Amino acid sequence: MRIYSYEAIGFNGQLVSVEVDIRRGIPCVEVVGLPDGAIREARERIRAALRNGGFEFPLERVLINLAPAGLKKGGAAFDLSIALAILSASGQVPELDFTVLALGELELSGRVRPVAGVLPAVADGLAAGIQVFIVPQANLPEAAVLAGDKAWPLEDVGDALQLFAQLIRGDAAPPCRLDSVDSERPQHAIAPAAPLVFPDFADLRGQPRLRRAMELCAAGGHHALLFGPPGSGKTMAASRLPGILPELDDAQAIETTKIHSLAGILPAASALVRGPVFRAPHHSASAEGLVGGGRQLSPGEISLAHGGILFLDEAPEFRSDVLQALREPLESGYISITRAEKTVRYPSRFTLVLACNPCPCGNLGREHAVCLCSAGEIQRYWKRLGAPLLDRVDLRIPVQACAPEALATGAAEASADIRSRVLQARVIQAARYRDTDYVLNGQLDVSGIDRFCRLSAASRHLMQEGAARDGLSGRAWHSIVRVARTIADLAGVQDVSAEHLQEAWQFRRYGDSDWFWQLP
């Protein structure tokens, strides 16, 4: 039997072969192959767990080799593979004819504790031809997503003999029952994903421009900035975005689930993250929690938002290094995290939604209220976002509190209706970008715009006139065309018309070179 464990190296890990050699000699246990402290400590955990599971721990010279030798290995997920390799080498379980990937942390009692990162390990194991996956009971749904009936749960190392007998008999793996999974998960600093019940746009009265912007944001994946006084509906609108987003397709779902698995935040009973993904970290969160990092180079919120929305409320309050770190993923769809000469890269393609007050006190431009901020304070507040970040924001939406008469009208259009239009526009984009690297209009660069957003002579004339009048930058021009492309897609129209451009222009009235944007 060849037994493997898995070292997660960011998004791409590596299988680790676990070999055990038992020789006569003074009883001792030695681990070679660049193990970290947690693995060296595993010796004592495994010794106790095997004894409590009813097995013997060999009173001889036990050499544990983790290969490839040059790869640094860490974490407690190696426990189970080492324990099984010892049982096999000492003849306490029968020899198996297949390759096994085992993951799990052992308690002294012998119980197998769940671990993070099972799905990426299974994905790579399958690619390498591993035949059987032995995982903690709580990780079974996650493993079974890809491995199906090759995935077997082991709740207690004391049940290993019984499990091996089943494997030899060729029994079918037990069906993966989601309701039997206990809720105990490895604890991480990141909050668990929000439950998949989202508030409805029907509750957002009035605010036609804000509602339209949210629809464009969801349909075309355009980054958005909502600015306005506290209580004007910015957070209310943003938190309703997931309700109008499509589910992830299979490839995206596997990528996103891998990232959530590596962060250890997969909800116990949900196997594959289907989305919609909506992450709304607080501005006080650590840089590590937001960008990623730590000893394991774990993904942060920026990567957890992959395939969905990253919402930064009170955006200027975020640490400036975090805001700067957004530039790489917005540019490339990836984020690189470096620590101690090690660099990992996580897919991080999300739609960014920023919200902020018009000024530090929030009263600028508000009726019947006085703003006490100085011009310098307001400039500094806005400058925190930084021009390179704002450059990438296609939709800039001033938000004012809703007029009382609008509140009195009945319910507004519901999320379900908006979502069906969004899905339609997504279908159109999927067909258009089938053989390209683009997925959504919001990702189009200059060459993409030239190729997919042809303007009629009349539209081009209109743009040129307006550009001369308003002093449009090249970036602003591209933003407007991208958004107009989405407006056309929502209307089911092939060519971008002057009318679409005019509407898109409204979302770019606030320029990049302005010191700050005062509410209209």
Ligand SMILES: [Zn+2]
């Ligand atoms: Zn103010």
